[in-house]
Amino acid sequence: MLLKDIAEHSAFTSLTPQLPVDSTAEVHKAYASDLLSDVIGNAPAGGVLITVQVHANVIAVASLATQQAIIFALGRKPDEETCTKAAEEGIHLFTSTQPAFESAGQLYEAGVRGLDA
Amino acid sequence: MSQKKINMALTTLVEALGARVFVDTNLEECLIEQVFAGDRMSDLLGAVSERMLIITHLANQGMIRLVELMDASAICLLNGAPPCEALLEVAKETNTPLIVSPFGMYETCGIIYELFQGGGGSVP
Amino acid sequence: MKLIEAVIEKENYSTAGQASRKIKESLVQIGVDSVIIRKAMVAVYEAEMNVAIHTNGGKLRAAIARDVLEVTVEDEGPGISDIQQAMTAGYSTAPDSAREMGFGAGMGLPNIQRNTDRFSMSSQPGTGTVIRFAISLAAHGADSLMGTSLTTDPSKCIHCLKCVHVCPTQAMRVHRKGPEILTHLCVDCTACMRVCPTDVFDFKADRVLPERKENQIFCLPEALRGQFPLLSTPETLQETLYPITGDKILFSHTPTYWMNGYLRFYQERCGGKGFKIAPLCPSISRLIQLRYPSLLPHMLPLMTPLLSLREKTIDHDLVIVPSCPAEFSQAQGIHALNKVHSVHPTFFQSLLMKRIKKEEQSRPVQTASFKADKDCLVVTGINQVCHFLDQVEHGELQDCGLVVLYACVGGCYGSPVWTTPAAIAEKRSRYYDELEGAQRDLIPLYRVQPLTPRAGARLDSDMKTAMAKLGKINEIVKTFPGNNCGACGSPSCLTHAEDIVLGRTTDYECPFLVFTQTPGQESLPEEFL
Numbered sequence: 001m002l003l004k005d006i007a008e009h010s011a012f013t014s015l016t017p018q019l020p021v022d023s024t025a026e027v028h029k030a031y032a033s034d035l036l037s038d039v040i041g042n043a044p045a046g047g048v049l050i051t052v053q054v055h056a057n058v059i060a061v062a063s064l065a066t067q068q069a070i071i072f073a074l075g076r077k078p079d080e081e082t083c084t085k086a087a088e089e090g091i092h093l094f095t096s097t098q099p100a101f102e103s104a105g106q107l108y109e110a111g112v113r114g115l116d117a
Numbered sequence: 118m119s120q121k122k123i124n125m126a127l128t129t130l131v132e133a134l135g136a137r138v139f140v141d142t143n144l145e146e147c148l149i150e151q152v153f154a155g156d157r158m159s160d161l162l163g164a165v166s167e168r169m170l171i172i173t174h175l176a177n178q179g180m181i182r183l184v185e186l187m188d189a190s191a192i193c194l195l196n197g198a199p200p201c202e203a204l205l206e207v208a209k210e211t212n213t214p215l216i217v218s219p220f221g222m223y224e225t226c227g228i229i230y231e232l233f234q235g236g237g238g239s240v241p
Numbered sequence: 242m243k244l245i246e247a248v249i250e251k252e253n254y255s256t257a258g259q260a261s262r263k264i265k266e267s268l269v270q271i272g273v274d275s276v277i278i279r280k281a282m283v284a285v286y287e288a289e290m291n292v293a294i295h296t297n298g299g300k301l302r303a304a305i306a307r308d309v310l311e312v313t314v315e316d317e318g319p320g321i322s323d324i325q326q327a328m329t330a331g332y333s334t335a336p337d338s339a340r341e342m343g344f345g346a347g348m349g350l351p352n353i354q355r356n357t358d359r360f361s362m363s364s365q366p367g368t369g370t371v372i373r374f375a376i377s378l379a380a381h382g383a384d385s386l387m388g389t390s391l392t393t394d395p396s397k398c399i400h401c402l403k404c405v406h407v408c409p410t411q412a413m414r415v416h417r418k419g420p421e422i423l424t425h426l427c428v429d430c431t432a433c434m435r436v437c438p439t440d441v442f443d444f445k446a447d448r449v450l451p452e453r454k455e456n457q458i459f460c461l462p463e464a465l466r467g468q469f470p471l472l473s474t475p476e477t478l479q480e481t482l483y484p485i486t487g488d489k490i491l492f493s494h495t496p497t498y499w500m501n502g503y504l505r506f507y508q509e510r511c512g513g514k515g516f517k518i519a520p521l522c523p524s525i526s527r528l529i530q531l532r533y534p535s536l537l538p539h540m541l542p543l544m545t546p547l548l549s550l551r552e553k554t555i556d557h558d559l560v561i562v563p564s565c566p567a568e569f570s571q572a573q574g575i576h577a578l579n580k581v582h583s584v585h586p587t588f589f590q591s592l593l594m595k596r597i598k599k600e601e602q603s604r605p606v607q608t609a610s611f612k613a614d615k616d617c618l619v620v621t622g623i624n625q626v627c628h629f630l631d632q633v634e635h636g637e638l639q640d641c642g643l644v645v646l647y648a649c650v651g652g653c654y655g656s657p658v659w660t661t662p663a664a665i666a667e668k669r670s671r672y673y674d675e676l677e678g679a680q681r682d683l684i685p686l687y688r689v690q691p692l693t694p695r696a697g698a699r700l701d702s703d704m705k706t707a708m709a710k711l712g713k714i715n716e717i718v719k720t721f722p723g724n725n726c727g728a729c730g731s732p733s734c735l736t737h738a739e740d741i742v743l744g745r746t747t748d749y750e751c752p753f754l755v756f757t758q759t760p761g762q763e764s765l766p767e768e769f770l
């Protein structure tokens with residue numbers, strides 16, 4: 001799956017429009033968790049994080065775990081400052097009104113796998 | 118929370134995931150219509166409803182209360198980690214089936230989602 | 242009924258939740274609907290966790306009063322400096338340890354608010370926070386207001402039939418043995434009480450004071466202060482009252498202050514637009530439920546002043562002096578945690594008058610200037626109110642914004658229990674407020690159970706039987722003269738026919754016909770027509 005497929009998918013709205021989407025960037029891995037220590041420890045590098053945590057720390061954590069993008073579930077959105085910070089770090093942010101289960105399902109269907117698959 | 122209105126036997130999910138069953142009371146009869154995945158107590162409290170499978174990393178005191186207070190239909194824990202005794206006990210007391218998926222939250226969701234998309238499997 | 246009083250310890254995540262569990266057990270035993278139990282559990286558990294995570298520990302108390310679960314959660318600090326921020330979804334000050342437990346999502350307070358029917362919170366930085374919420378346990382929000390508090394003394398009745406004609410809901414019958422109130426139709430408006438020349442009507446409040454207790458608070462009607470000439474200062478008034486009541490007194494409902502509370506709600510939540518009715522007078526709410534159910538959506542979803550006071554009085558034994566039977570009805574079971582006594586206003590007034598010196602009683606009436614509240618339309622007197630509501634129901638007058646309606650002429654100052662004319666009592670009462678100078682903080686509370694229409698006029702619960710009864714009524718009413726004279730003791734020919742069919746009376750004959758149609762004189766001679 002390409003990052004641009006997520007950006008163009010109707011279920012996801014970009015929160016970092018100022019950050020251009022590399023049309024060739026691929027997404028192979030994804031991770032779903034709302035526990036930040038779990039994300040630091042286990043989220044696969046270069047992946048997409050699905051979470052409801054909008055706390056400012058989430059950007060720092062995603063950056064440490066070298067995530068390409070974060071999808072916020074349940075319509076959650078971090079504040080603007082956090083979005084700007086994410087864009088500076090080069091992390092794409094998306095928000096979706098659907099719960100994490102559905103977002104994970106859609107990515108999984110498109111062939112994006114988790115840890116060791 | 119989930120829009121999927123499909124009745125799926127919990128046993129079908131257990132098979133597909135290769136999940137370990139820790140509490141099997143009601144397991145055979147349990148039908149799942151909706152799935153909610155998350156690790157925040159407030160979200161879980163708000164989400165719990167009839168015929169809902171809850172997928173979560175949380176296996177702590179908070180989860181014990183959730184099972185006890187909210188009558189969740191079924192719980193799926195993650196990463197093959199066995200739950201503590203207290204949680205098992207409460208699940209047994211409240212007749213809540215408890216399974217542990219060998220996968221992380223993302224794959225567990227993905228596998229179940231694909232099953233649901235495929236039409237829901239066997240419905241007794 | 243008290244359910245539980247539990248201590249919540251700071252950062253003890255393993256005991257937090259125990260109070261919720263006990264409350265759940267009780268709710269299950271009572272047989273509360275599982276959906277409502279779930280709502281209650283989200284609220285109680287979030288509240289418990291809040292105390293465990295954010296505070297130095299606290300207390301939770303829960304009780305059930307009139308099908309409503311009432312919960313109070315108090316903590317010992319540190320308090321919240323910006324409540325609005327704390328209420329914002331997603332805002333949290335939880336430590337990372339709590340976050341990793343799955344807490345601290347910043348959804349706790351919003352979750353409590355969303356799952357409760359009434360929610361309030363107050364906080365003092367440095368001291369602590371108090372959260373109170375209530376959940377209706379009746380699945381359909383049934384309003385458990387009883388029929389009526391009015392009592393009758395038939396031995397006093399002189400059969401003048403004034404009450405029969407004045408009753409706005411046709412609830413009054415005067416039989417040979419005296420008056421009867423059809424409780425399912427009565428709205429406690431006191432119209433009958435006001436016109437009765439022989440004091441047949443009353444209500445059963447105590448005519449003794451309850452035993453004096455440390456923890457007691459007196460809730461007195463505003464109008465009481467207007468029943469005697471002005472005393473020089475509010476302090477003199479206190480000196481007069483304290484020997485009777487002790488020093489904890491609450492005047493229940495300075496109407497303008499309450500009006501401001503309702504008005505604020507109207508402006509903030511309704512944008513200050515549209516036709517709305519402020520539920521100040523309990524009798525009016527019941528009148529609308531019975532006679533104007535189509536106007537129920539126009540009622541502000543707030544409680545009456547007396548019921549709104551429950552949070553201010555919840556920690557005390559409450560002695561209420563209700564100013565009318567409708568208030569007396571409301572005072573019953575106002576809260577569950579402590580005792581509630583109702584003392585009859587006439588009796589209480591007599592106690593008070595004994596303490597006021599003769600020379601003070603004879604001082605001339607003083608008038609105090611007062612500012613009328615220009616933004617609320619006030620209609621008083623049950624006849625005027627019915628006239629107004631009739632027109633509103635036909636779609637007229639709906640441009641009149643927020644409306645306050647009172648069953649009594651002159652509002653609560655005009656309750657038939659008082660002897661001083663309403664206008665004078667009101668001026669006197671306001672005099673004390675002016676002297677005190679302080680605007681009291683009166684905030685109406687949310688209604689927990691929505692108002693529902695009262696099925697007052699139904700002939701039978703089975704529709705077929707009701708139709709048959711209606712047919713019979715129509716047959717009988719044809720034999721009556723149709724002048725609605727009331728001589729039979731029923732307000733109209735139609736209601737008399739109804740009474741016969743429903744077995745409310747055994748006096749089948751129409752006194753008017755018996756009187757006018759003597760044998761040989763079947764009709765008037767032609768030259769009179």
